[in-house]
Amino acid sequence: MSRRQRxxxxxxxxxxxxxxxxxxxxxxxxAISLYDPExxxxxxxxxxLPRDESGQAGERPGKYVSSxxxxxxxxxxxxxxxxxxxxxxxxxxxxxxxxxxxxxSVGERNVQMARQELSRLGIPxxxxxxxxxxxxxxxxxxxxxxxxxxxxxxxxxxxxx
Amino acid sequence: MDFGRLAERQKDILRELSNIxxxxxxxxxxxxxxxxxxxEVPDVAVIxxxxxxxxxxxxxxxxxxxxFRLEGEASGHLLLILSEPSADRLLQLLxxxxxxxxxxxxxxxxxxxxxxxxxxxYLSVLGGMLKLDLRPSVPFMAHDMAGAVVDQVLGExxxxxxxxxxxxxxxxxxxxxxxxxxxxxxLPDPGTLDVLLRAAGGDA
Numbered sequence: 001m002s003r004r005q006r007x008x009x010x011x012x013x014x015x016x017x018x019x020x021x022x023x024x025x026x027x028x029x030x031a032i033s034l035y036d037p038e039x040x041x042x043x044x045x046x047x048x049l050p051r052d053e054s055g056q057a058g059e060r061p062g063k064y065v066s067s068x069x070x071x072x073x074x075x076x077x078x079x080x081x082x083x084x085x086x087x088x089x090x091x092x093x094x095x096x097x098x099x100x101x102x103x104x105s106v107g108e109r110n111v112q113m114a115r116q117e118l119s120r121l122g123i124p125x126x127x128x129x130x131x132x133x134x135x136x137x138x139x140x141x142x143x144x145x146x147x148x149x150x151x152x153x154x155x156x157x158x159x160x161x
Numbered sequence: 162m163d164f165g166r167l168a169e170r171q172k173d174i175l176r177e178l179s180n181i182x183x184x185x186x187x188x189x190x191x192x193x194x195x196x197x198x199x200x201e202v203p204d205v206a207v208i209x210x211x212x213x214x215x216x217x218x219x220x221x222x223x224x225x226x227x228x229f230r231l232e233g234e235a236s237g238h239l240l241l242i243l244s245e246p247s248a249d250r251l252l253q254l255l256x257x258x259x260x261x262x263x264x265x266x267x268x269x270x271x272x273x274x275x276x277x278x279x280x281x282x283y284l285s286v287l288g289g290m291l292k293l294d295l296r297p298s299v300p301f302m303a304h305d306m307a308g309a310v311v312d313q314v315l316g317e318x319x320x321x322x323x324x325x326x327x328x329x330x331x332x333x334x335x336x337x338x339x340x341x342x343x344x345x346x347x348l349p350d351p352g353t354l355d356v357l358l359r360a361a362g363g364d365a
Contacts, residue, residue, distance in 0.1 A: 009211035009315065010323075025220030025308020028316055048210070048312075048319045063319065096313050097228055097301035106316040135309025137221060152223055152305050 004139070007046045010063035014043040014075050015142055022139040026092040028107035030065055030130070031138040032114055033089045034072050034123065035145035036081040043072040044140045049106065050113035065110050069117040088118050089147045089161060090128040091138040098133070107131065127161040167326065171358055172205040175328060178290060178357075179203040182283040183330040183345060189282045191334065193275060194254040194341075198334040206327045210315050213325050217242055217344060220308025224248075225263050227276030228301045228314065231284070233294035235356060237349035238314045239284070241276045242307065247341045248272060254334075254341070263304045273300040279345065291360035314348055321351045 004020040007013045009029060013021050021044035023031045035042035051066035061071035077083060093111040111130045118125050129136070129149045137150040151157040180203050191198040206216070214220035217240075225248035227241040243251065245263070252268050253259045255275070261268040280297040288295035303310050318325050328347040349357060 009214070011211070025214060025306035025312075027305070027309030027312030029308075029312050049316055053320055054322075060323065063323075094309065094312075096303050096305065096309055100228060100230060100298075100301050100313060101317065106313060133303070135306035135312075137306070152309075 007044045009046055009048055010060050012043065012045045012062040012068060012071055012075065014041065014072070014079055016041045017142040019142045020139050021142070022137065023092075024137050026136050026138060027094050027096045028092070028105070028110065030090060030092040030107075030110040030114055031136075031147075032065070032068055032072065033138075033140040033147055034076055034086045035089070035140070035142075036076065036085045037087070037145055038085055039081060040142055040145075041076065041079060041081050042140055042142050042145060043076050045069070045072050047110060047114075050109040065113040066117060069114065069121065069123075073121060073123070083123075086123050087126045087145065088123045089126060089140075090114055090130055091147055091149050091161070092136055093130040094132050094134055094136070096133055096135070129159055129161050167207055167354075174358065175326075176203050176205045178287055179205070179328045179330060179347065181290065182286040183332070185286045186279040186283040186345070187332055189278050190275070190332070193278065194251065194334060196254070196334055198332050201331040201333075203328055203330045206329070207324055208327060210319055210323055210325050213311055213315055213327065214308040216327060216329075217307050217311065217346065218244065220306060222307045223305070224307045224310060225272055225304050226302065226307070226310035227273055227280075228303075228310070229276070229280050229297035229299075231295060231349070231353065232298050233288070233296045235293065235295050235349065235353040237347065237353050238317070239280050239297060240311065240314065240346040240348065241279055242310070242344045242346065243272070244342060245304075247343060248304075250341050251275065269302055269304075273302050276300050276302070283345065291357065293356065293360055318348060318350065326354060
């Protein structure tokens with residue numbers, strides 16, 4: 001079994017060292033990672049939208065930032081993580097096409113919702129690489145909790161946060 | 162309507178409409194690049210939103226993507242996706258030299274204009290047959306990972322449900338050195354699918 005596990009749109013996964021959890025090609029989507037450094041246990045959500053407006057969420061908590069943070073927390077606590085040790089990192093939330101949608105950018109709203117939820121749940125946000133107008137591939141390395149962010153090109157296309 | 166309940170007969174209607182629309186777009190494209198453009202039979206698929214990045218070639222594949230919002234009596238999006246090498250070759254064909262990169266002003270303007278011609282001719286044929294006013298918005302372009310290019314469109318679709326109806330046509334244009342492959346995707350919003358099917362004489 002590969003050490004690197006893919007997390008698709010609207011999915012949530014948790015894993016332990018030495019695995020890696022990776023979301024490929026995120027634009028406005030947001031990668032939310034939570035990590036317990038003592039157990040080297042962490043989780044990754046690949047959320048599409050800030051919150052459910054249709055009233056039919058439920059079955060897919062990973063689709064919305066608002067439900068994904070809580071679902072990640074619950075899954076990690078069930079696996080033995082201590083809530084007070086968890087550290088959060090965010091990546092993604094780009095605005096690929098400013099002006100395509102008449103509403104405020106879904107990428108920006110995803111980031112705002114995540115910050116709000118993390119603060120409500122008392123989980124410190126220790127690093128983020130968000131916004132802009134470029135795609136990102138994001139990998140949570142369970143060995144040390146680093147989030148590896150890769151852009152398609154540019155001088156600083158590899159970022160480790 | 163719910164995309165999950167789309168009948169085979171209704172998919173056939175959409176496939177046929179798309180085929181005629183893309184045929185006209187291909188004619189416009191071949192006039193622009195000065196060589197024949199071949200079409201493949203359109204694919205109509207109802208897939209989960211999360212599968213769309215794989216459907217268009219994989220989330221990390223580098224592409225030039227031109228995106229349009231549907232305007233007029235419809236809502237949804239139209240996407241022209243070109244792999245990076247295909248976009249480069251298309252620019253070589255258009256300019257008859259290789260000095261215009263995808264990211265240059267001239268390069269990106271040319272790709273957006275090309276997208277505009279394809280989108281306008283596709284939608285005007287579709288709209289003409291259905292007696293609907295269908296127009297593309299101004300073009301938006303990105304040169305990035307395919308997953309990132311479709312994310313925002315998936316976000317719009319995701320507000321209504323979990324499924325996407327994808328109408329895809331692959332077109333190729335090749336001489337010995339210059340093989341160009343592109344994909345045109347129509348992603349109607351759920352409400353617009355009803356409008357399309359009713360206008361086509363099928364039951365919504």
